[in-house]
Amino acid sequence: MLVRGSLLQVDVVRGGIFRLALLTRNGTKRVYDDSFKPYFYYAGVEAPRGFKSERVKKLVAGKERELFKVYCRKPGDVPASAELLRNKAECFEYDIPFQRRYLVDKGITPCDGIEVETEERNGRQFVKAIKRVEGEPFAPKTLAFDIETYNERGISEPTRDPCLMIGYADEEGTGLLEQGPRGFKTEKEMLEAFAALLREKRVDLLCTYNGDEFDLPYLKERAVRTGAVMRLGRDKAPVHVKRLGIRNRAGVGGRTHFDVYDAVYFLNYIGAIRLERMRLEDVYRELLGGKKVEIKKEEIWKLWKAGDSHVGEYCKVDALACFQLAKRVMPQEIELSRITGSQLFDSTRATAGQHVEALLTRKAFEYGELLPNKPSHSQTAARSQNPIEGAFVKVPDAGVYENIAVFDFRSLYPSIIVTHNVDPTTLNCSCCEDAFVSPKGHRFCKKKPGLIPRVLGEVLETRFKIKAEEKKAVGAKKEELHARQWALKIIANSFYGYTVYPRSRWYSRECGESVTAWARHYIQDAIRQAEEYGFKVLYGDTDSVFLTFKSGEEGKVKAFKEKVNETLPGNMELELEDLYPRGIFVSKKQGEKGAKKKYALINAEGKIKIRGFELVRRDWSPVARHTQRRILEILLKKGDVEEAVKLVRDKIAELKEGKVPLTELAIITSLRKKADSYAIKSPELGAVLEARKAGEKVDEEAPIEYVITTSGKTVSEKARLLSRAKDYDADYYVQNQVLPAVLKILGALGLSEDDLLTKGRQKGLGDW
Template identity: 30%
Template sequence: MWWWWLLGRVSHFNVTTLQGIVESRDGVVGELQAAFKLCNSVVDKENYTGFILQATYRVQQGKPTVYLFGRLLDGRTFLVRDHHQTPHFYVDAAAREAVGDHIRSTGDKFSFAGEPLLCVDVAIPADAPPLRDRLQAQGFKTYEADVRFAMRYLIDRNIKGGVEIEGHAMAGDGTDLVFDDPTLKPAQAVISPRIMAFDIETNPNTDSLLAIACYGYTDDGALLDRVIVVDKRDRKMPPQAIRVRSERDALELFCRWMRDFDADVITGWNVIDFDLTQLAKVAQRVRFDLQLGRERGRMQIRPPQGYFGSGHAVVPGRIVLDGIDLLRSSFVKMDDYSLDAVAQQVLGEGKTLGTKSADNQHPDKVAQILSTYETDLPSFTRYARTDARLALQILESLKLIDLAFARSALTGMPPDRVAASIASFDFLYLSALHKKRLAAPSVVSTRTSAGPQSGGAVFEPRVGIHPNVWVFDFKSLYPSIIRTFNIDPLAHAQSEQQEDCIATENGCRFSREPGVLPAMLDDLFPQRSQAKAAGDEIASQAVKILMNSFYGVLGAPSCRFYNPAIANAITGQGRHLLGWSKAWFESQGFQVLYGDTDSVFVASGYADAQQANELGQSLVTRFNADLTDYLSERYGVDSRLELEFEKLYTQLFLARVRGGSQGARKRYAGKIFGSNRIEFVGMEVVRRDWTELAKIIQRNLFERLFQGEEVASYLQDVIRQFRSGALDHLLIYHKGLRKPVSAYTSNVPPHVQAVKQSLSPPPRVVAYVITTAGPQLVDEATAPLDRDHYLQKQILPVATPVLEALGLAFNQVIGDDRQIALF
């Protein structure tokens, strides 16, 4: 058969595939067409490098297949399908009879105690949990029986984002290339993902879709900035708006845009819990098969867990990153996480429609949007397009998607799961264990609460204003403690069989053999140093977030390595070291004014700020040398700890507890040497639940205090403006809801009272004012503002500390209310 010779010229293609093609054709012509088609679709076996966006699996004909979607460095998209992975976990040898036919092998993995484990195979991933639960109910220990199937595939190969693919590439349907059963290896890979932001608009009841706006750039720089408008009236559409007659038509066009744009990342603001959720409801209502992925498959949305949780969306071959979640998981703090507020703060612009219309007839924003849709299509479409654009531009400005991909490359988690610190720790730790042929215990699902855990040390502040104060800070204290004392779950287990161990202050023991967690940190520390030296803030921040998560993970009951003794060993050593630091500075003749976890505040004793700054730089060298000697003598360890001279406050104000005489912890303000900037910690100016007026007054009062300027006249002027109503726009409170409104029963705080009076859906962050009728939402306030409340609860508290430092009293400064009132 000569066409078989032709097919044989294709390098190493799958013979089984060929036989299936031939058997499915009638006659020579069909076989020849199949042969030429395969020749055109198969590329010679070679190496490719790319980045994995999504790891999942499919069960086909009773067998699981790993699916890895991603993008190559050359820009092409790919799908890896691996049929060879078998779902499995491990058990103690004592479970041999209970496991029965599921046993695959012995001696492949060992427990922390060095005991050989049995490998248990199951047919599909869903078979593992019931078998695991049955074995555990019988008293047998299981190991790694909770690890997700697709993630285990990557863990076993230590593939973290970047991947090298060696195999045949075939033309795909939905992806550019498809690889069946290739060889995969870890690789370094940085890609520029293609990102589409979108936003939908609905009527107030969310039961009618009005528009879908999309925004993004293609690889060649072409801009997608369009909006689909559902309109049955044949109205003329503004530029960049496309009219469709029905919701179904809108969904169909949106799916087509998604396919043509071929986004790696879908994003938006509250895009999972609102936009995608609503689109899924519309699709169900109009009986439309909503296909947004790179291959056919229904979008899956996991609803939020708990009141403050966020949903998670799975779209085949694409990842969904919500803008709000990216901010929070990247530790970007905002007073208000609404799109308008964040856009104003980050970009200097906001939405094109306010919360109230010009004629003040639509206090509800959604009703205003509907009114604009009905009467002003140009403004409506501009509003929809702006929302999509702002969402993407905020993320680009803060480089949050770049950060998510950098964290993915560090942890092995897909970019949409990098905030899962326990899963990230699992990936790294299990990968390291497997190199040692060790398996970790399964997560104990019955564990519900954490054991007693201690925090960091805090010294009581010496209240008052202090000149030229050094602030010394331990560089990455908890990670450095882990490295110095070999604090590690495996090292802790090994210490039970050893005599010469490292004993921490809480009595916890660790082997002196190199631990897994310290070794992980040994790799991460130089990575961060290199990133900082290169000016790569994204990489540096990604490493910092990961390293700082390790302590918290060990103290979390849902972590497989949870152990309060280990977590307390870290904090206990931190407290001991801070106490030793205080004693060291005092032995050098300096006064320690305050200390908190990893920082110590020391009065330099110098009147000249320049001299104080120079001495602070040199003092840490002596300190670190003495600390190294101390740790070697007391514990027999090599110090990985380093105290740094962080800054000099030319003036430092340590506040007292409000209404008391002792110093307030984590609450101070200081002017930094070489700058006019004042740094506030724990003060009202940095807290979301204080009004903007209180923050402005506090900031200005401290500026005058530190500069030696007069404060009484300033405060009197502010009070006059306040009473005149000129500052009313600064009297808004912002407070987040901690639980559903209905859950507030016995103690109902003001922001909840305001929400309960409203017919609008409760927002996550409530904006309200205090009126003579009580708390009311800003957009629905009807009663006059309660000015006495603001005077006593906002102005007085922030002014008193500064006035007391100057020997003044608040009532003295502002005088009798009747004398300064303007009406």
């Protein structure tokens, strides 16, 4: 039988047999493959005794070598067997997850098309042949859900507190399963009904918001406590929860669990989106303009007991928000999965460096290269103790400037790596007299391309081609191309960081310091040429140059760009980002040089670009961020210093009169270690300890949102969780939040704290 479709998931069942879930035009099909055997490589002189093996040739560190490909009976035997043989000779690729090994060797990609020829055995379809194909859509049946739990004692405890309801949303709309007068008689019946719902709707993609940490582990425990037969997957296994690092990973067999929180967190971390808070309601509002039902979380148990139907609406809207957010971020996540070859479950939880390693793993197999082994603990520690010199920065003088041209080197670090063939295997080669020589004196081969520049070059070339196609495309095709070029950009920009990451397989200090040295060379050379061209260079940092020009010199600015590009090698290119009529560069402290990456610009269309200010940091209160933002807007758009000062004075008056809502004063941060391991009590720790003393259970790994109140002597004693705060310390917010935030800007105009607290004369922009 021939089956065509897109690959949803690959997992391993009993006996080391692979189970593949395919999305076909006739529904989701499962096929099995028992032909693939686990293996690793052994570099001994003789074949290892007691193992089935065959002699092969592979590239090791760029040089061809003969090794033995050693086969094992079960996946779990691979690391143990390699450990046994490593006493005799070096072993390779013994720590690659079995599912990834299968996907790489078979040349198939998750979320992409495959064609499988099968034969029937014992009522199951087994793979005879498999290959990747084009043109198969990836359209999983998607459902998002959210749960509400009994929380009379503060934070719900799954061993004690029941799940009250499960809201869900899919393409057909929203629904609600609940226990109580309007629903099921018992929690057990409700949980089993949810499992039946997933089977009935044949869900492929199960979406949650922070379901790794809360929803799925909670439901798993409640199923145990109630005796419910709650099989959320396509098999008989319960929800699988595994701890990796500081977070859980929760999976369901035969379906892919997509935790939207992980995807949004990653996008926010890399700067693709900018969010102050990661709560569902905040993300829903900022990304989609959505609004949740207004209910105080701590009162859910009361409302449920009173039979208030608003709790059910609240739960359904949460599920709908999760579903719509999943649709918003899913295209980019699918493309990351396709490009790196990682399963969607893994890629949505991966770091940028893990995406790079996944892609290099796939390409290394394609080019016949063996992966370098992971570093030992001692190697990692040694690498961490020896940091690499960073980028060049020309610090600006603080102040307000007009007519600013901003230039960026297009993909500077990736372009340097590709242009100069920077790779551990090309370093100090013996075949080139005329090698690429970095400013640090390291030599890189000009004849044989290294794996990293080869793969990165393909990524860049593909991205630039797709960007050109995107400009001409419309509708769904344009959205698809945008998602793919965006995913390629993330991966391209992560290569350098991965090569200098101490735990990287492809770590190379020589490569890393050569890239940054070349970057410093090119940025400094661009600055030199700008000054020779008659421009004043205001600021330079890593891959950007800011210069000021006179009105009417726009043509000269563009001519300068062309001149620089004539001197650049390979695919390196200087681009003109934009021309800005006005910009503000602030100081660290009054009188110092301007701070690195702390500026605000406005272009001809009125769009404001902000970098480095408190408004993009979570550890400042909203009142500080929002006031600072308004100050920037007034100065950039109107140039009216008096209006900016009046705004600050009005906000200070509001604070002192107690008119600012507590939500505007909440500071969000997190504990970096266990609460009982701190030697010094910080405000966030003080808030957690105070809540615990009052009998509340506080999740140490969740974001801590606190307010500085009037109760206590020190700041740490005054800190209260937002849910427990009754008032606020106005003086603290004036002196430690609002004034420091706005003086970062107004201090550049010569204004002091006294100027803002009194009604003295202000300087205008003309004074600069």
